[in-house]
Amino acid sequence: xxxxVAKDAMRKGDKTVIAEGTRMIPIYVMGKRYFVPETxxxxxxxxxxxxxxxxxxxxxxxxxxxxxxxxxxxxxYKLYSGLACQTVVQPNMYLVQIPFFxxxxxxYDIEKLPYDVTAIQTTYPETFRCVQCNACxxxxxxxxxxxxxxxxxIRGDIEAVAxxxxxxxxxxxxxxxxxAETNQYNMAELCRRLYGRYGQKKxxxxxxxxxxxxxxxxxxxxxxxxxxxxxxxxKRYEEREWEPVMSEGWExxxxxxx
Amino acid sequence: MAYTPEMKELxxxxxxxRPERVERVKQGIxxxxxxxxxxxxxxxxxxxxxxxxxRREFKIGPNKGDGHSYPDEVVDLFEAKSRIDxxxxxxxxxxxxxxxxxxxGGGAGTTASLFAQENGMKVIIATKLRHGxxxxxxxxxxxxxxxSTKDSPYYHYLDIIGGGHFTNKPELVKxxxxxxxxxxxxxxxxxxxxxxxxxxxxxxxxxxxxxxKRMHSCGDVTGAEIMRTIRDEARNRRDDITVLEYQPAxxxxxxxxxxxxxxxxxxxxxxxYTIVKAKAVIITTGGCGRLHIQGFxxxxxxxxxxxxxVMAYRCGVPHCFLYATQYHPTGAAYPEQxxxxxxxxxxRTAGAQPVNIDGExxxxxxxxxxxxxxxxxxxxxDVGKGIPTPVGxxxxxxxxxxxxxxxGEGTVEHDFPAKYIQFKRYGIDxxxxxxxxxxxxxxxxxxxxxxxxxxxxxxxLFVAGEVLGGIHGENRLMGNSLLDINVxxxxxxxxxxxxxxxxxxxxxxxxxxxxxxxxxxxxxxxETDRISPMxxxxxxxxxxxxxxxxxxxxxxxx
Numbered sequence: 059x060x061x062x063v064a065k066d067a068m069r070k071g072d073k074t075v076i077a078e079g080t081r082m083i084p085i086y087v088m089g090k091r092y093f094v095p096e097t098x099x100x101x102x103x104x105x106x107x108x109x110x111x112x113x114x115x116x117x118x119x120x121x122x123x124x125x126x127x128x129x130x131x132x133x134x135y136k137l138y139s140g141l142a143c144q145t146v147v148q149p150n151m152y153l154v155q156i157p158f159f160x161x162x163x164x165x166y167d168i169e170k171l172p173y174d175v176t177a178i179q180t181t182y183p184e185t186f187r188c189v190q191c192n193a194c195x196x197x198x199x200x201x202x203x204x205x206x207x208x209x210x211x212i213r214g215d216i217e218a219v220a221x222x223x224x225x226x227x228x229x230x231x232x233x234x235x236x237x238a239e240t241n242q243y244n245m246a247e248l249c250r251r252l253y254g255r256y257g258q259k260k261x262x263x264x265x266x267x268x269x270x271x272x273x274x275x276x277x278x279x280x281x282x283x284x285x286x287x288x289x290x291x292x293k294r295y296e297e298r299e300w301e302p303v304m305s306e307g308w309e310x311x312x313x314x315x316x
Numbered sequence: 317m318a319y320t321p322e323m324k325e326l327x328x329x330x331x332x333x334r335p336e337r338v339e340r341v342k343q344g345i346x347x348x349x350x351x352x353x354x355x356x357x358x359x360x361x362x363x364x365x366x367x368x369x370x371r372r373e374f375k376i377g378p379n380k381g382d383g384h385s386y387p388d389e390v391v392d393l394f395e396a397k398s399r400i401d402x403x404x405x406x407x408x409x410x411x412x413x414x415x416x417x418x419x420x421g422g423g424a425g426t427t428a429s430l431f432a433q434e435n436g437m438k439v440i441i442a443t444k445l446r447h448g449x450x451x452x453x454x455x456x457x458x459x460x461x462x463x464s465t466k467d468s469p470y471y472h473y474l475d476i477i478g479g480g481h482f483t484n485k486p487e488l489v490k491x492x493x494x495x496x497x498x499x500x501x502x503x504x505x506x507x508x509x510x511x512x513x514x515x516x517x518x519x520x521x522x523x524x525x526x527x528x529k530r531m532h533s534c535g536d537v538t539g540a541e542i543m544r545t546i547r548d549e550a551r552n553r554r555d556d557i558t559v560l561e562y563q564p565a566x567x568x569x570x571x572x573x574x575x576x577x578x579x580x581x582x583x584x585x586x587x588x589y590t591i592v593k594a595k596a597v598i599i600t601t602g603g604c605g606r607l608h609i610q611g612f613x614x615x616x617x618x619x620x621x622x623x624x625x626v627m628a629y630r631c632g633v634p635h636c637f638l639y640a641t642q643y644h645p646t647g648a649a650y651p652e653q654x655x656x657x658x659x660x661x662x663x664r665t666a667g668a669q670p671v672n673i674d675g676e677x678x679x680x681x682x683x684x685x686x687x688x689x690x691x692x693x694x695x696x697x698d699v700g701k702g703i704p705t706p707v708g709x710x711x712x713x714x715x716x717x718x719x720x721x722x723x724g725e726g727t728v729e730h731d732f733p734a735k736y737i738q739f740k741r742y743g744i745d746x747x748x749x750x751x752x753x754x755x756x757x758x759x760x761x762x763x764x765x766x767x768x769x770x771x772x773x774x775x776x777l778f779v780a781g782e783v784l785g786g787i788h789g790e791n792r793l794m795g796n797s798l799l800d801i802n803v804x805x806x807x808x809x810x811x812x813x814x815x816x817x818x819x820x821x822x823x824x825x826x827x828x829x830x831x832x833x834x835x836x837x838x839x840x841x842x843e844t845d846r847i848s849p850m851x852x853x854x855x856x857x858x859x860x861x862x863x864x865x866x867x868x869x870x871x872x873x874x
Contacts, residue, residue: 267463
């Protein structure tokens with residue numbers, strides 16, 4: 059059965075304009091059938107169907123991990139997943155949202171952990187139960203190579219875990235599928251922090267600037283700006299020297315305020 | 317969905333001018349910046365803030381008669397009753413007691429919790445959705461800090477105050493620029509990942525309106541990386557920091573002396589109200605994109621509904637600069653599923669130019685955000701060189717393939733991983749095809765009035781983050797909000813702890829200010845059934861709603 063929706067089926071605010079003649083398709087929300095415009099994302103389709111979200115809705119832009127959803131298509135044994143705010147509905151999709159999945163988050167003191175595999179062994183020892191089944195990678199809505207970073211963790215390659223999990227939104231889908239009951243995303247968070255704390259070198263320039271500020275070097279310069287008449291302040295603003303986009307080797311001419 | 321054949325045909329015009337534009341950028345030639353005078357003219361003609369219709373003045377409260385007119389969507393929240401009738405609340409039996417209550421579990425609130433805890437406080441964070449569900453997690457491009465050898469807080473200050481049209485509160489700007497490197501160092505020490513050179517120095521980029529490169533980033537997930545890091549740290553300190561999720565505050569509670577004394581929370585799942593008694597309260601509720609001012613789409617989080625300013629206003633705390641709203645120049649205008657999605661300014665700092673239907677440049681790519689937005693609106697509405705979409709929207713191209721041509725093959729995919737996948741899902745490869753963009757509601761420039769420690773006029777009531785007004789004046793620059801949530805979160809956390817340690821004795825708790833507010837509404841002749849804070853926007857389908865014959869809506873919630 060298909061029907062069309064009127065052109066004025068626009069909704070205030072997060073308006074999705076539904077073009078005239080848009081086909082209506084059946085989707086099954088937790089087994090219950092609704093007809094929705096085929097162009098909508100799962101999130102907007104559920105709102106169209108009458109749902110008002112409290113859970114399972116966050117940034118509505120694919121980065122917060124609140125709306126993880128798993129689904130199957132009729133006649134297909136495979137399990138699919140996606141973010142409800144990013145995934146367009148398909149005919150006869152059977153979906154359920156995972157608004158929360160319990161995960162083990164260990165409390166630790168970053169100052170007291172070593173920068174090697176023992177940091178993982180002492181916090182998330184279950185990581186080493188990984189059976190390399192790849193269910194986590196298959197379910198990841200961000201297309202991360204989750205199983206590969208688990209392997210990197212087991213090898214103690216903390217930097218690789220950090221790099222490979224960079225776009226993790228911590229939605230929990232990997233954890234929900236893990237037969238070894240690991241907590242991939244919390245372990246990866248630990249590794250990113252270890253990498254940032256110990257793997258990446260500290261910026262000497264930032265440290266130097268902090269000391270200069272503490273010594274009061276810039277106070278008089280800012281006070282000078284604060285004491286200027288508006289016209290003079292505007293003049294300084296307009297006459298700022300502009301660092302070019304490709305600025306290799308560029309040096310500012312004015313140096314007394316550096 | 318992938319670009320239509322018609323749009324693909326139009327993209328050829330962009331491709332035709334691209335090599336020459338890339339060559340010019342390499343030589344350092346860009347479309348000229350507008351003068352201050354011309355910028356003002358453009359803003360007055362094209363920026364949505366300068367439209368006269370759909371705005372009105374405040375008739376009640378501390379901002380009554382302040383000479384500004386505000387968007388109707390904003391004023392509606394203040395000309396509204398509390399969710400709760402003060403008569404039916406028993407304040408004598410608090411459900412929780414703590415030193416510091418933080419309302420809002422985003423970046424500012426979480427930073428405040430860490431510094432309050434380090435200073436000996438027991439902290440409760442009450443948050444509307446999950447811990448970390450906030451605009452912070454969506455911020456992409458970077459965080460400013462003047463620490464390069466070619467830069468200094470002097471230039472950072474000039475950029476901020478010029479970008480804000482010289483309206484910013486100077487003391488707030490000063491603190492922001494001078495605390496910035498300290499914050500970067502703090503985030504480093506917590507283990508935040510930055511884009512660095514192998515020797516540990518920052519790979520800096522420029523931002524709109526910044527005369528030097530001072531954007532520190534982590535790919536295009538900078539805000540998410542900050543939020544993940546500080547939230548993880550707050551969870552490490554769970555003995556002292558308790559997080560109450562799905563439990564937004566609906567009113568601040570004062571004591572009989574007029575000091576902040578806690579808040580009334582609403583459990584959105586069980587629908588019960590609970591009372592937190594606290595010696596100090598920090599409001600960190602963020603912004604207001606979900607009010608959809610003038611019907612604009614927004615980049616903001618689901619919960620961005622201005623709750624904190626409403627609650628503080630009922631206590632008698634004024635707001636400032638709420639008449640100025642930030643429209644991000646580049647929100648996605650296609651495909652329909654991504655409309656409103658933030659396209660980070662970092663795309664333009666990396667070299668992508670906005671171009672019109674003929675593939676021509678029409679604006680300096682890195683004007684301050686309000687001017688850049690005005691230029692894009694002008695190109696579409698007045699010059700007539702916008703690109704229409706199949707459903708009748710309009711936008712201009714953001715020529716992202718330039719980035720790989722300028723910085724090497726693979727840069728887009730590596731530096732903008734989140735954006736790359738968000739469009740790849742719909743069959744658009746943004747390293748090879750341009751994006752279609754149009755301004756989108758992005759930031760609440762104004763907020764609650766407070767000093768450089770986040771202190772409001774109510775003793776014990778602090779604010780930090782987007783809810784604090786005056787730092788950015790009428791217009792914020794890129795990379796200064798991730799900075800301000802941390803700078804002011806830290807300051808509010810420290811000062812709240814100092815305040816509590818001075819020895820605070822709370823008198824009897826009261827919601828008398830809410831009663832007084834209701835009275836003032838009545839006396840001003842405002843008869844309304846509107847309810848605020850809004851808590852969540854209303855995206856319900858009117859056709860379904862018409863058939864919900866026994867449902868009762870209280871404000872936007874059922």
